[in-house]
Amino acid sequence: MTLIIREAVPADIAAIHGFILALADYEKLAHEVKADRATLEKYLFGPRPMAEVLIAEREEGPIGFALFFHNFSTFEGRPGLYLEDLFVVPEARGSGAGKALLRRLAQIALDRDCARLEWWVLDWNAPSIAFYRSIGARPMDEWTVQRVDGDALRALAA
Template sequence: MIREATPDDIPVILAMIGELAAYERVPEAARATEPQLREALFGPQPAAFALLAEADGAPVGFALWFRNFSTWTGTHGIYLEDLYVRPEARGGGHGKALLAALAKICTDRAYERFEWSVLDWNEPSIGFYRSIGARPMDEWTIFRLTGEELHHLADTAEANGA
């Protein structure tokens, strides 16, 4: 069963975020707190949304997503930030069900894109994504600014009167 997350799901979502970070070999990177997730998912202006996969009434996976926007198509899309299924539930169709639910949100709302990133060493996930028809955007490279570099660039905006 796939359902929208509720505020009561914050602790289990946070736990699965930690499990995902450990799987991706960066457990120290998962620093989000329950108050931060509560505000992001259920505050007055939600920044993100979450779906839960359940088996026998217990949460076994989640998808956390937000809307993006394409200037080329003039439409919103979905960016899937996290997709995670607990190891004991993998192979049970929960990941595909979560992706299908997000695809339905896209088609119901006339969003033209559904995108996400995957670590290049995560061959099981890459194979799974290809099996449902997703294709890599090989000609694109993701860039990220964080930490000192982010603050340095922000300081140049202030220096320029922004």
């Protein structure tokens, strides 16, 4: 079966939302999902898109996605791509869809003169970590992620 990697269009919102819910369930974080179709449509396809999505598709329809956006490295003086989410449905894992999505992201990064492509992975997700190592990704163990959200974000902004 032919695998196609394509840019998402507004008609893909239901599939994108479904992939986000499935990923959250896999990561045991379904209780944290606040995104709905209307919000996704606004921020992915509205007047000022905040992120982009690639769809992995076979004849039967979408089987995975990658949601990404630009960041910027002050040290490099160049943009980068940040991969927020990569997900392939369980029945299509091992088919090359995940690697094809990452390959397309690497091509986009190079086409846009990005210095790097980066993402996070949960510590317990051994299959994904092994996959990422197999394509040459390396951990950034010396860095610790920091986050301000919810009430703390509102308090900081006040």
